[in-house]
Amino acid sequence: MSNANQFRHKGRFAKKSIINWKNNISKSAKKLKEEYKNLGVQLPNRQRIVDLDKLAAEMWCTTCDWPLSFRFLIQEDICGVASVFHLKCPKCKEIRLVKSSASEGKSTRSKYHVNFKLALVVLDGGIEETQLNTILSALNLPPVDHNLIKRYERLVGPATETVTKENCHDALKVEEELKILNEG
Numbered sequence: 014m015s016n017a018n019q020f021r022h023k024g025r026f027a028k029k030s031i032i033n034w035k036n037n038i039s040k041s042a043k044k045l046k047e048e049y050k051n052l053g054v055q056l057p058n059r060q061r062i063v064d065l066d067k068l069a070a071e072m073w074c075t076t077c078d079w080p081l082s083f084r085f086l087i088q089e090d091i092c093g094v095a096s097v098f099h100l101k102c103p104k105c106k107e108i109r110l111v112k113s114s115a116s117e118g119k120s121t122r123s124k125y126h127v128n129f130k131l132a133l134v135v136l137d138g139g140i141e142e143t144q145l146n147t148i149l150s151a152l153n154l155p156p157v158d159h160n161l162i163k164r165y166e167r168l169v170g171p172a173t174e175t176v177t178k179e180n181c182h183d184a185l186k187v188e189e190e191l192k193i194l195n196e197g
């Protein structure tokens with residue numbers, strides 16, 4: 014039995030209000046797909062060193078409680094082997110900054126833990142910058158410039174000295190020490 018409010022939709026009877034609702038959802042989905050088709054920038058074909066725990070926690074828009082995606086990447090800032098991804102929230106359109114590494118400090122002046130570790134390799138591991146960049150290049154990671162290594166070395170140096178004095182020289186101890194120096 015059918016009545017005036019029932020129409021055929023994909024071979025089945027359905028109320029007009031439900032058909033309209035389904036059509037609206039379909040239109041919205043198509044519109045969103047079109048809107049973002051040209052929005053995202055192509056990710057360069059390069060590896061990244063990513064702190065997955067941190068990334069998973071940050072891939073969320075706290076303004077509208079919505080998941081973020083690399084499909085909506087607007088920009089990538091590179092600092093050493095760390096990245097800051099600018100992702101546009103598909104719901105509220107705000108740009109969220111997602112960092113690939115834990116860091117000390119705010120925004121662009123952040124000091125990234127992964128770069129501290131890299132400076133430790135140069136300072137303490139006996140590897141020269143050119144050798145380091147050869148390894149990074151072979152792994153398809155961005156090369157690091159001399160100034161960046163020097164800047165991080167200046168921060169790592171005092172922490173390394175403190176830990177050496179305590180005769181317990183290892184990377185984790187140095188990292189703890191770095192936190193204290195950065196907070197102080």
Ligand SMILES: [Zn+2]
Binds near residue numbers: 076102104105
């Ligand atoms: Zn949002």
